[in-house]
Amino acid sequence: MVSLVRSLHIYSGLVILVALLVSSMSGLHIMTKDDPREHQPVVTRVPFSPPEGASDAEIAQLIREQFGFFQSKPVPHWAIDRVDGVLTIPLWSPNGYVTVRWDGGPEAEVTTDAFGFGEYVNQMHTHLPLGKRAIFAWIWSAYMELAIFGLAFLAASGVYLWAMTRPKLWWAALSLVVGTAGLVYFYLAMK
């Protein structure tokens, strides 16, 4: 049994190795990130003229093609917002956020928040196969979904392997207790 679990532990780790490294880089990136409340995206005005009679959904698609970053998610109907004649379309991609406001005039207001490599990796680690996505991002999200189960299995099987093979190592037990106690402490302190 131990031998089987060890083999599965190794295989799982190898399959989700990239996901583990991406999650790790994401955590390190988040730790060094500046206060998002002070972040200012770039606002520009860009010529925009959709075809006569186009519906809001068609305009949203046009905006996605014209202003969205690569692999921008298709705009769901509930995200298309028109208030007092101003159409607001939010576009999301792992490469950045774009919000386009168009009042029917010759220009659209485009608010762009392009992600650097660190934030890109962070965005990729959050990818889960929810709703309609651009195809490559969706395949990646399926891999991340697999990594969720892999991560849980690695943790559980790792503890099992330690308990079955080297349970008398005091520093290993201490390590498990300190890590778990740290998590519980923060849970209770922030709740």
Place this chain on the structure above:
Amino acid sequence: MYQLVRNVHLALGLAIAAFMLAYSASAFRMGHYFLFKWSSPTTEQSKMVLEPAPRDPREIVAAIRAKGVMAGDLYDVETSSVGLSFLVRRPGTEYRVSYTVATKTAEVSTKSGGFWEMIDKMHHTGGTWHDEPIMSAWGTFVGLMSAFLAVVALTGLWMWFKRNRERRLGGILLTVSMIVSVLLLVIVRVG
């Protein structure tokens, strides 16, 4: 050397085991929220008179906190002719506050959840820029756990490479997953 790497892998792996389980559980909830609707946060309303009258949102937060009610990061401060409103957020709990200057009254709408909501929001919380020191400390803890995760992944890879038993199937799994995942990371980034 192998024994040293094995010990490092064990010690750090056990230190992050609970963290990995909590993060995989919260990620599963995010990806399968329809299964967790029962754990949605609930909202409660409360009202309190603040004496002496605070002058700005941070003072209001401090005054309400002194009553043992509220802590977290301050967001979305908006002023109006009668007072101001703002949001205070910490993992698992969100306070929407509306303060009326004339009556010195703060109306607080508190949205909070249980265990699942808490670990979900802990997963979303990182960085060292927070108004609350405990949340910044958590951000550092997340960074530390992330660094440990990278070490555990790489030491695991090294140990696999040194073992003969899982070499063939492991090599196939690693090659396929590396090619697919790295290719997807590059494609989604650069198109």
